[in-house]
Amino acid sequence: KTGLNPVLLPLEWLLGTWESDEPGEGCFPTIKPFRYTETLNFSHVGQPVINFMFNAFHAESKKPLHRECGFIRLQSGTNRVAFIIAQNSGLVEIEEGELTGKQLNLQTHALARISFAKEPHVQQISRVFQLRPDGRLEQTVSMATDNQPLMTQHLHITYRRS
Ligand code: HEM
Incomplete structure (x- = not known):
């Protein structure tokens, strides 16, 4: 098994596979929960x-609904992610x-x-990932769109390690 690059040590707690323990909740003022x-x-x-x-x-x-993939980088020696x-x-x-x-x-x-993305277009996203003391991971996502310029919650979900 390839060793963990030491730059990633502060994020070691995130590695692995996580599954929602109970269904997450999606909402937004303009959609059906x-x-x-x-x-x-x-x-x-x-x-x-x-x-x-x-x-x-x-x-x-x-x-299957929403899918995302990508990369996470940490600025070495800082807490910037x-x-x-x-x-x-x-x-x-x-x-x-x-x-x-x-x-x-x-x-x-x-x-x-x-160029042909569905409207309304999202303009800003913020999210929080948190490892809770009980070992569960929690994600909360808020966003602002063309129609809803104030940052408003879209998603909340908790996961357990699988
Ligand atoms: C609706 C963005 C993640 C499920 C929407 C809308 C936007 C959006 C802009 C339209 C809101 C409106 O009509 O006013 C995003 C972004 C995400 C994200 C930026 C990630 C950062 C997810 C995830 C799910 C999801 C993980 C899980 C299934 C839905 C559903 C709707 C919706 C069911 C309502 C129906 C529809 O418009 O398709 N989302 N979303 N979204 N989103 Fe998300």
Whole structure:
């Protein structure tokens, strides 16, 4: 097994596969609330980079819905973190933020989308990942869109290690 690059030690707690323990909750002022399940995978190949895949499904029909994949980088010797993300909705994004203990706080730093992406367009995203004392991982995502310029929660979910 390839050794962990020491730059990644502060994020070692994130590595592995996580599955939603109970369905996550999706909401936004402009949509019908929904429930979803999600599997997260964080891996490495010895580089100072984490590779990730997030795959979400409709909680009842189990149909695949949202998918994201990308890379996580830590600025060596600091608590600065960058997520480089591609989403199946046609969005590409860089989120940056800080690692504080076992919590990651991220915000959109750059965002682009395919020319025929569905509207309304998202304009800003923020998310928090937190490893809870009970060993569960929690993710909360807020966003602002063309129609909803105030940052508003879209997703909340907890995962357990699988
Ligand atoms: C709706 C963005 C993650 C499920 C939306 C909308 C946007 C959006 C802009 C349209 C809101 C409106 O009509 O006013 C995002 C972004 C995500 C994300 C930027 C990640 C950072 C997810 C995930 C799921 C999900 C993980 C899980 C299944 C949905 C559903 C709707 C929706 C079911 C409502 C129906 C639809 O418009 O397709 N999302 N979303 N989203 N999102 Fe997300």
